[in-house]
Amino acid sequence: MLFCKPASTPLTLYVPMKKKMAPDAKVHQNVMKTESDENLKSNAPFRAEIQWRNVAVNLFIHLGFFVGLYYIITFKLQLKTFIYFFFLTCLCNLGVTIGVHRLWSHRSFKCTRPIKLLLTFFYTMAGQSSIFHWVQIHRVHHKFSETLKDPLDVNRGFFFAHVGWYCLSYHPECETEMKRIDMDDIKADKDLMFQYKYYSHLFTLLNFLSVLIPCYFWGESFKIAFWVCFVTRFAINFTQLNFTNSANHFIGKRPYDKTQSATDNIACTIFSFGEGYHNYHHVFPYDYRTGEFGDIGHYNLSAVIIDFWYKMGWVWDRKLVSQDMINRRVLRTGDGSHWLSHDEAHKNSIYGYGDKDIDEADQKELERMIG
Numbered sequence: 001m002l003f004c005k006p007a008s009t010p011l012t013l014y015v016p017m018k019k020k021m022a023p024d025a026k027v028h029q030n031v032m033k034t035e036s037d038e039n040l041k042s043n044a045p046f047r048a049e050i051q052w053r054n055v056a057v058n059l060f061i062h063l064g065f066f067v068g069l070y071y072i073i074t075f076k077l078q079l080k081t082f083i084y085f086f087f088l089t090c091l092c093n094l095g096v097t098i099g100v101h102r103l104w105s106h107r108s109f110k111c112t113r114p115i116k117l118l119l120t121f122f123y124t125m126a127g128q129s130s131i132f133h134w135v136q137i138h139r140v141h142h143k144f145s146e147t148l149k150d151p152l153d154v155n156r157g158f159f160f161a162h163v164g165w166y167c168l169s170y171h172p173e174c175e176t177e178m179k180r181i182d183m184d185d186i187k188a189d190k191d192l193m194f195q196y197k198y199y200s201h202l203f204t205l206l207n208f209l210s211v212l213i214p215c216y217f218w219g220e221s222f223k224i225a226f227w228v229c230f231v232t233r234f235a236i237n238f239t240q241l242n243f244t245n246s247a248n249h250f251i252g253k254r255p256y257d258k259t260q261s262a263t264d265n266i267a268c269t270i271f272s273f274g275e276g277y278h279n280y281h282h283v284f285p286y287d288y289r290t291g292e293f294g295d296i297g298h299y300n301l302s303a304v305i306i307d308f309w310y311k312m313g314w315v316w317d318r319k320l321v322s323q324d325m326i327n328r329r330v331l332r333t334g335d336g337s338h339w340l341s342h343d344e345a346h347k348n349s350i351y352g353y354g355d356k357d358i359d360e361a362d363q364k365e366l367e368r369m370i371g
């Protein structure tokens with residue numbers, strides 16, 4: 001979602017579209033095109049087209065990461081620049097995890113306009129395309145996971161789910177669903193539509209500023225600021241997202257639903273501030289915590305910040321799954337790795353009165369004996 005748009009509507013990070021259409025007009029045009037294309041190609045096997053521009057940007061970002069890393073590990077940058085780079089990376093990642101993911105893609109809570117604008121600011125700096133486009137892809141990913149309609153279809157391999165999909169045109173079935181998915185809430189939001197319309201300009205402006213700040217305020221060299229605070233920071237944010245799409249569908253446990261590819265993976269959780277409980281998240285995508293536990297002990301910094309904003313009155317309507325609902329799902333479809341699924345936990349051992357594992361007849365007997 002950083003680089004790639006459907007082949008018929010290229011939108012890239014660095015090259016602005018020549019003439020930007022409103023999402024409605026674009027959707028209509030694409031539907032028409034797709035239908036006629038499908039008629040023409042109904043019997044032809046699908047062959048993805050390589051998006052060479054996105055391949056080039058991908059290569060630049062991944063190789064450029066090492067240039068910035070070189071300046072960091074050889075201490076060529078000032079300490080102030082490193083601290084600035086560290087916090088900027090975290091803030092941009094939170095713009096993705098709290099903003100475009102939990103707030104706009106899943107509508108898992110509501111917030112004040114200043115919070116929305118703050119999240120928009122850092123999300124746009126993170127540079128993962130317009131909010132509209134990110135949400136569109138992510139909703140289709142959840143609705144049609146592991147099918148040809150899924151833009152990140154893990155059946156096409158780890159590399160495809162990680163970065164390959166940015167470099168190829170979408171499958172026609174996926175394109176169709178992208179046009180069908182409900183985006184009315186995003187279209188109705190003037191701020192988000194402004195971000196959509198001027199995304200390329202805003203991205204360029206914010207990142208230019210992010211490089212100028214260390215140069216202007218503490219005299220960092222432009223070269224170091226560019227490679228560390230823009231390219232390396234960008235690559236880390238990009239990779240935080242990509243591992244959620246790849247590793248989080250391949251490596252880890254499936255405590256809530258063993259039939260889904262999505263996994264709970266602690267390394268991804270730490271790296272992405274709480275987004276790695278992906279098995280849970282695919283089962284309960286409306287839960288603002290995106291995991292069973294929303295505390296710092298479970299590395300869920302994104303949920304902790306949402307809770308803090310809730311206490312301040314800046315966030316409300318947090319959607320939350322009850323523990324009963326989680327427990328039922330674990331016992332019904334989990335892979336046995338959740339503590340509730342352990343034999344001792346739900347068969348022989350009883351923690352006290354009211355434990356659901358107490359035999360029904362025993363429970364009735366107990367109720368009679370209460371004195």
Ligand SMILES: [Zn+2]
Pocket residue numbers: 101105106138142281285
């Ligand atoms: Zn999601």
Ligand SMILES: [Zn+2]
Pocket residue numbers: 141244245249262278282
């Ligand atoms: Zn997923």
